[in-house]
Amino acid sequence: MHLEKILHTKYPIIQGGMAWIADGAFAASVSNNGAMGLIATGGRTIDEIRKEIEICKSLTDKPFGLNVLMLHWEVEAISDLVVEYNIPFVTTGAGNPGKYIKKWKENGTVVFPVVPTKALAIRMERAGADGVICEGTEAGGHVGELTTMVLVNEVAEAVNIPVVAAGGICNGRSMLAAEALGACGVQLGTILLGSEECPIHPNYKDKLIKSKSTSVKVIGRINGLPTRVVKNQMTKDYIDLEKSGASLDELEKLTHAALGRAVREGDMERGSIMAGQVVEAITEIRPLAQIFQELMEEYNVEKIKLCQGDRS
Numbered sequence: 137m138h139l140e141k142i143l144h145t146k147y148p149i150i151q152g153g154m155a156w157i158a159d160g161a162f163a164a165s166v167s168n169n170g171a172m173g174l175i176a177t178g179g180r181t182i183d184e185i186r187k188e189i190e191i192c193k194s195l196t197d198k199p200f201g202l203n204v205l206m207l208h209w210e211v212e213a214i215s216d217l218v219v220e221y222n223i224p225f226v227t228t229g230a231g232n233p234g235k236y237i238k239k240w241k242e243n244g245t246v247v248f249p250v251v252p253t254k255a256l257a258i259r260m261e262r263a264g265a266d267g268v269i270c271e272g273t274e275a276g277g278h279v280g281e282l283t284t285m286v287l288v289n290e291v292a293e294a295v296n297i298p299v300v301a302a303g304g305i306c307n308g309r310s311m312l313a314a315e316a317l318g319a320c321g322v323q324l325g326t327i328l329l330g331s332e333e334c335p336i337h338p339n340y341k342d343k344l345i346k347s348k349s350t351s352v353k354v355i356g357r358i359n360g361l362p363t364r365v366v367k368n369q370m371t372k373d374y375i376d377l378e379k380s381g382a383s384l385d386e387l388e389k390l391t392h393a394a395l396g397r398a399v400r401e402g403d404m405e406r407g408s409i410m411a412g413q414v415v416e417a418i419t420e421i422r423p424l425a426q427i428f429q430e431l432m433e434e435y436n437v438e439k440i441k442l443c444q445g446d447r448s
């Protein structure tokens with residue numbers, strides 16, 4: 137793994153952008169603890185994003201990044217903030233950031249779009265991206281169809297820029313597996329929800345601790361915005377509505393601002409409890425420092441065992 141050399145971080149780890157959740161303080165904590173911290177733009181207005189950038193800058197002198205959500209209603213203005221604030225690192229989610237890459241690169245920003253397919257990875261390489269983050273369907277939040285196992289492997293073969301693996305990574309073994317597939321680093325989302333520093337409601341954290349890998353489900357495959365969440369009353373109602381042939385508007389009424397309801401109000405029945413299949417790996421709430429250290433230690437031990445043929 138050598139992502140740390142590209143990002144100037146201690147560890148080859150990126151914190152996934154997480155809408156409504158990853159604020160300036162959280163991103164700064166992640167960066168101060170050796171990974172690349174990211175401020176999410178999803179769910180925030182331009183003024184709120186500005187505020188979070190200022191907070192992050194005041195709390196760390198380490199590099200940090202902005203996750204630019206392509207579906208954001210003010211994506212154009214967010215793309216300008218990257219230049220205005222000289223943001224060192226950008227990831228993008230839910231779309232094709234091709235038209236912004238030149239502007240960001242001219243600013244000296246390192247750009248890693250998140251891609252769900254090989255075709256988009258190839259387009260991003262042609263558009264000048266520094267690397268791509270291949271996010272498999274195991275991930276929490278909005279997901280594509282392909283698994284991390286298939287996607288990372290085929291993108292690593294198809295492009296000549298660094299490839300980062302995301303989706304389903306929670307410990308040293310899965311990190312090593314990502315490397316074996318061709319990744320130079322990993323992006324983590326779900327496992328970081330179980331950190332002390334993560335600014336989600338305590339009910340959300342309790343729910344994650346109690347959840348198994350089989351507790352999560354993708355809803356919204358029919359309406360084109362598939363999202364992996366922990367099953368609850370909202371997902372049950374959603375599926376019932378889908379089966380009854382409800383319109384997109386009716387379905388959206390259920391999910392609109394539902395992540396915010398879970399994150400801020402701790403509503404575990406009507407909220408959208410986004411989490412990935414590795415949710416079962418959250419068994420207690422730990423400090424970020426411990427999460428990263430244990431992950432890296434386990435990765436190093438597993439790598440030695442693998443090299444020595446000692447993995448019985």
Ligand SMILES: Cc1cc2nc3c(=O)[nH]c(=O)nc-3n(C[C@H](O)[C@H](O)[C@H](O)COP(=O)(O)O)c2cc1C
Nearest residue numbers: 152153154155229275276277303304325326410412
């Ligand atoms: C609660 C939650 C919210 C997320 N929101 C975003 C987002 O706003 N933008 C984005 O690019 N990815 C988002 N993601 C995906 C993460 O950035 C990351 O790629 C993913 O969580 C990695 O897979 P994992 O959950 O298996 O670790 C979100 C994930 C979670 C769990």
